Amino acid sequence: MLRLYLRFYLALVASLVLFVLATVTLWHFTGGPMEQTGITLGRLVQNVLPPADSPAAEQQEALRRLATGLHGDVTLFDQEGMPIAAIGRSLHTPPDVHHEGMPFTLWSREHASYVHLADGRWLAASVPIGYSHPRFMFHAALALLALAIGIAAYPIVRQITGRLERLQRGVESLGAGHLTARVAVEGRDEVARLAESFNRAAGQIEQLVQGHKTLLANASHELRTPLARIRLAVELMKASADAKLKLGLEQDIAELDWLVDEILLASRLDAVTDALATEELDVLALAAEECARYDGAQLEGKVVNIRGDARLLRRLLRNLLENARRHGAPPTQVRVARDAGNATITVWDDGPGVPQAEFENVFRPFYRPGDARDRAGTGLGLALVRQIAHRHGGDARCTVMADGRSCFVVTLPAGASS
Amino acid sequence: MVERILLVEDDPRLAEMLSEYLGQAGFHITVAALGAAALERLSGAQFDAIVLDLMLPDMDGLDLCREVRAKSDTPVLMLTGRGDAVDRIVGLELGADDYLPKPFQPRELLARLRAILRRRVRGRIAAEQSLHFGRLEIDTAARAVRLDGVQCDLTGYQFDLLLALAEKAGRVLSRDLLMDLVKGEHLEAFDRSIDVHMSRIRAAIEDDPKKPRRVITVRGAGYVFAKAQD
Numbered sequence: 157m158l159r160l161y162l163r164f165y166l167a168l169v170a171s172l173v174l175f176v177l178a179t180v181t182l183w184h185f186t187g188g189p190m191e192q193t194g195i196t197l198g199r200l201v202q203n204v205l206p207p208a209d210s211p212a213a214e215q216q217e218a219l220r221r222l223a224t225g226l227h228g229d230v231t232l233f234d235q236e237g238m239p240i241a242a243i244g245r246s247l248h249t250p251p252d253v254h255h256e257g258m259p260f261t262l263w264s265r266e267h268a269s270y271v272h273l274a275d276g277r278w279l280a281a282s283v284p285i286g287y288s289h290p291r292f293m294f295h296a297a298l299a300l301l302a303l304a305i306g307i308a309a310y311p312i313v314r315q316i317t318g319r320l321e322r323l324q325r326g327v328e329s330l331g332a333g334h335l336t337a338r339v340a341v342e343g344r345d346e347v348a349r350l351a352e353s354f355n356r357a358a359g360q361i362e363q364l365v366q367g368h369k370t371l372l373a374n375a376s377h378e379l380r381t382p383l384a385r386i387r388l389a390v391e392l393m394k395a396s397a398d399a400k401l402k403l404g405l406e407q408d409i410a411e412l413d414w415l416v417d418e419i420l421l422a423s424r425l426d427a428v429t430d431a432l433a434t435e436e437l438d439v440l441a442l443a444a445e446e447c448a449r450y451d452g453a454q455l456e457g458k459v460v461n462i463r464g465d466a467r468l469l470r471r472l473l474r475n476l477l478e479n480a481r482r483h484g485a486p487p488t489q490v491r492v493a494r495d496a497g498n499a500t501i502t503v504w505d506d507g508p509g510v511p512q513a514e515f516e517n518v519f520r521p522f523y524r525p526g527d528a529r530d531r532a533g534t535g536l537g538l539a540l541v542r543q544i545a546h547r548h549g550g551d552a553r554c555t556v557m558a559d560g561r562s563c564f565v566v567t568l569p570a571g572a573s574s
Numbered sequence: 575m576v577e578r579i580l581l582v583e584d585d586p587r588l589a590e591m592l593s594e595y596l597g598q599a600g601f602h603i604t605v606a607a608l609g610a611a612a613l614e615r616l617s618g619a620q621f622d623a624i625v626l627d628l629m630l631p632d633m634d635g636l637d638l639c640r641e642v643r644a645k646s647d648t649p650v651l652m653l654t655g656r657g658d659a660v661d662r663i664v665g666l667e668l669g670a671d672d673y674l675p676k677p678f679q680p681r682e683l684l685a686r687l688r689a690i691l692r693r694r695v696r697g698r699i700a701a702e703q704s705l706h707f708g709r710l711e712i713d714t715a716a717r718a719v720r721l722d723g724v725q726c727d728l729t730g731y732q733f734d735l736l737l738a739l740a741e742k743a744g745r746v747l748s749r750d751l752l753m754d755l756v757k758g759e760h761l762e763a764f765d766r767s768i769d770v771h772m773s774r775i776r777a778a779i780e781d782d783p784k785k786p787r788r789v790i791t792v793r794g795a796g797y798v799f800a801k802a803q804d
Contacts, residue, residue: 377629377655381585383677388591391680441746441798448790459746
């Protein structure tokens with residue numbers, strides 16, 4: 157990708173080059189007005205002066221008339237360069253230079269302009285007459301102008317786009333989760349206003365996210381304190397209550413706790429882009445621990461180490477197992493494998509499985525299959541599985557196995573990070 | 575001796591129930607609903623341990639923990655509804671001795687409270703020598719294993735086996751590796767397979783040895799000691 161400042165600059169340079177070329181071409185085809193002026197001047201002077209073979213006094217008189225009000229010295233030379241007539245001090249003999257019949261100026265010895273007449277005579281003057289090397293001068297002037305613009309434009313273009321680039325880095329930094337990212341406001345132009353708007357927006361986002369975090373923390377606290385109370389109450393009932401009722405209550409508390417956790421985690425993963433707390437993990441061991449919580453969950457596979465957030469990956473495994481328990485039939489099978497540097501977790505069960513048409517839908521939050529046979533669960537479980545996999549740089553999907561049954565496959569890169 | 579506990583909890587009903595529960599377990603409970611009140615109580619009397627809610631209406635539990643730690647060595651057990659890994663690390667760094675997310679199992683609270691009180695008595699060096707996994711405590715100094723504070727019956731070899739597993743909690747260890755880890759120190763008979771020892775350990779430390787959740791078998795790979803336990 158060509159950087160913006162370079163594109164601006166190259167466009168400017170290209171337009172300058174184009175301008176110079178177009179002007180030079182135009183000059184060429186119109187015959188060059190300044191060159192024409194030189195030739196016309198030579199012709200006019202000859203027309204005013206008496207012919208070359210007229211007496212010197214006549215030529216001197218004509219030259220005097222020509223030089224009236226010129227405030228300078230004027231000398232007329234013949235074809236051989238010998239002075240014929242002079243007004244004021246005598247100027248130097250015209251040098252032998254190639255001039256194509258046009259006027260030219262010599263600045264080296266003294267300020268003297270020379271006009272070559274059509275009949276070979278020379279008129280010299282200490283004040284400028286005609287243009288010297290008009291073509292060269294014109295081209296040089298154009299080139300200098302283009303060069304000057306080209307050089308002067310570089311820092312300006314660089315500065316404007318440099319600010320844009322800094323702005324872009326700021327936006328990227330914000331997008332990457334650095335909510336404190338701000339950009340310096342330089343100048344008072346549109347770019348500066350853009351920077352101000354960005355800073356304002358970033359400030360609002362930071363506030364919103366901060367507010368969201370506080371809300372989640374408070375909600376978590378407010379929801380769990382009564383749960384802790386109920387748990388204590390169950391424990392305090394001890395002797396009076398029958399064991400079955402207590403067990404039921406315990407399960408209800410666990411379910412509520414799970415629900416709170418699930419909802420809070422889903423909104424946290426959505427809103428908060430903090431880096432994951434990653435550590436070196438053995439996926440097989442993690443799966444073994446989670447499978448141990450479920451009757452009829454069978455685990456097989458090899459030790460696969462990855463970097464990840466243990467709490468989130470536990471949740472991922474538990475949600476897959478919970479999903480199988482709620483909607484499938486035992487035994488639930490879990491396989492952990494290594495596949496090209498990735499850890500792969502495959503989960504399937506003996507239940508009806510997921511129809512192919514629902515493969516993507518099941519990962520949508522709060523999605524219920526058409527028949528809505530059972531309404532158990534939060535409706536967030538599988539959505540969270542995918543969210544967690546994504547946060548680890550991996551993916552979760554539903555596919556068909558060799559025997560035609562459906563299964564869930566989670567891939568996690570070995571060096572996972574957000 | 576009745577151990578005195580300062581309970582800092584802003585929810586009056588939870589505080590009342592906790593007082594009752596811990597009171598039944600033989601502790602003397604003083605309740606403070608606010609951080610300021612807690613500091614006042616602390617300056618007036620000596621407590622053996624503090625049970626502290628992370629979220630208080632008047633101040634952050636972490637700040638309170640910092641202030642307590644600046645003044646005394648009284649062990650602090652943090653209660654929090656946040657259950658965030660970050661809070662846990664911050665809490666422990668600020669000097670909290672242990673941490674329990676709400677809604678906790680009352681028995682676990684009791685076990686942890688007893689554990690930090692025991693550590694206080696034995697001093698902090700010994701504290702670093704014991705491992706805690708939920709309601710299970712592996713005391714390496716005393717070579718004892720306790721579940722809910724009740725000692726479990728294990729042989730020396732079984733203790734070493736359990737310790738080897740627990741020190742690598744969350745890792746799958748093959749039988750060969752386990753043998754290697756434990757062999758060096760003991761010359762006990764190896765004719766009995768490691769699996770027999772494992773079932774003995776399970777009988778001692780699992781709530782339901784038929785459904786092990788602490789020492790888990792991974793078919794074809796070995797054993798894993800669960801890092802996250804109730």
